[in-house]
Amino acid sequence: MVKADAYGCGLARVAPALWRAGCRTFFVAHLSEGIAARKILPEAAIYVLNGLPPGHAEVFRAHGLRPVLGDRGELLEWAAATDGAAPAALHVDTGMNRLGLRVEEALALAGDPLIARAGIDLVMSHLVSAELPDDPLNAGQAEAFARVRDAFPPLRASLANSSGTCLAARARHDLLRPGYALFGGNPEPGRRNPMRPVVRLEATILQLRAVEAGESCGYNGRWQAPAPRRLATLSLGYADGYPRSASNSGHALVGGVPCPIVGLISMDLIILDVTDASEARRGATATLIGDSLDIDTVGQAAGTIGYEILTGLGSRYVRSYVE
Template identity: 70%
Template sequence: MTASSIPASSLRGHGARLTIDLAALGENWRRLVDAAGSETAAVVKADAYGCGIPRVAPALWAAGCRTFFVAHLSEAAAARAALPPEAVIYVLNGFPPGSAGAYRALDVRPVLGSREEIAEWAQAGEGAPAALHVDTGMNRLGLGPDEALALAGGPLLSRVAPALLMSHLVSAEVPGDPITARQAGSFARLRAAFPGVPASLANSSGVFLGESVRHDLARPGYALYGGNPTPGRPNPMRPVVRLEAEIAQIREVGPGETAGYNARWTAPGPRRLATLSLGYADGFPRAASNRGEALVGGVRCPFVGVVSMDLVILDVTEVPVEALRRGAPAVLIGDALDLDTVGRNAGTIGYEILTGLGSRYDRRHLDEAGHRAPG
């Protein structure tokens, strides 16, 4: 028997399945449009936050999105291949030297954050659209406010014709943080210096912070994929990602027995353990060792021992025996274990969980009817 002759139904590539609800993704974009009250883009960097640019970008286009942001030129190429020619695509992480030809060939727009980048883009061809990134407090990328004001109306920018003025919020997820008010004030002054240029400041959480940070274009990312943009309050977004793994094996251990590498967990009494076929090679953090959870039969079951490369061990003692069997599903993301909860349990944030989900899972994308989307 050859690999090509094995029935697809029996050739499962992984012991865990990642389900991505494209209908929920589109609904989340529409909810963000309503909250922002403006044109709303979609950030699809990090392979659409781990959900796959080739499937996510067209779903967002179908929902009505027309402007997209990626981090790298390679992601821009993937987005361009997945989207109609009229889609607007911005590349966030600067403008690498000598790359103007690739940008022009792909018809994508750099986000320019230094005088050197602006000069090179201007030299590559007058009038080609680009965004200007001004740093208002993050101190990562972007022109300083004074530097941007000095360039406003000058001959260099006249050769670029900026299509967007943007900055990035430092603490949008913390309502009332004073730094947000300072950034909003600084950005308002910058916007006044660039009349007629559309402006963008609000990210996922910024959409919910009020008029001071809402401008012409919102650019949410995490919230599109089900992350909570309003920490401490109910999540207004629908869940998009669900991760389930089958139980590979169940065993009984006695008091004093250990589990996993380096014996980092010891049974306090007779316990029942179940092993799942996924691990840190699949993007589930090793930091979740002895602190993560999964749901089996609706029961929260703690991780025991160290998360290894391909396996996780659960304590399933509290699960009714009738719900335990080889092949039974355990939910690692979904239901009571939303992205933010999973992140906290691993000592990190939901963003890292989402973007770190590996490529080995059996993946399926659901359409508007809840059926597996073709492709």
């Protein structure tokens, strides 16, 4: 999965690295992402998850992209444009109620010449609650998808996303679709991801200041010093994708010391309480993701998930890649 600019990590650098590692099938969400991926991956199979927009079959063909078809109208349009000469995937909804044919609709297509005319070479679905392995929805979806797969025996099948790779073998089938897990995020709470985290987020301390007990900082004075404290202002804010909802709840590391975020996060700046960080000085580095501060912890402090943090990282960062 390399949608959303490879989960915010940079498609242009991530996709070739995955190709060199042996990946040959890639998934994106939108047609524009597929076109960008094709420029980087001339030989890969690239599926576009959000289906076939009306009137765009020739654009897909021109770029060698494979639409994930989720209703009969899409199937008919793709078949009329390609007559089996260009591959596509069949999306079956087993419980998400977002996109895809219902299970009974898909089963009714078994043996229908339309499947061959649409070039279907993959049948797929998406898990609703894979990060919670004991959720009964998983078993229900696995059973429903098994029925669909049995109805289309020649086709490859794909059900498991990042979290689904941790479920029983019945969820894994022929093709896995890991995304977040590839970048070191933990898709299943309470179970360690064996993949090494790849993202490290750092910012420079712009200024230090001392405040007395009772003084506030940031917009609306939402934090007041309980005692004399030393504060450091960092060179990033919510315009860089660091969520404002982490105000007064998140933290960063300075010299390995956890330093709480104090006051409201602003567009370009974050304030830390660095009283306990002896290495804090103007020009020093604060770590906002990395070392003992993983991306899921950052998401939890912001009241969201690590996926949102990762995909939301902004364009103003200087990005350095190490292979």
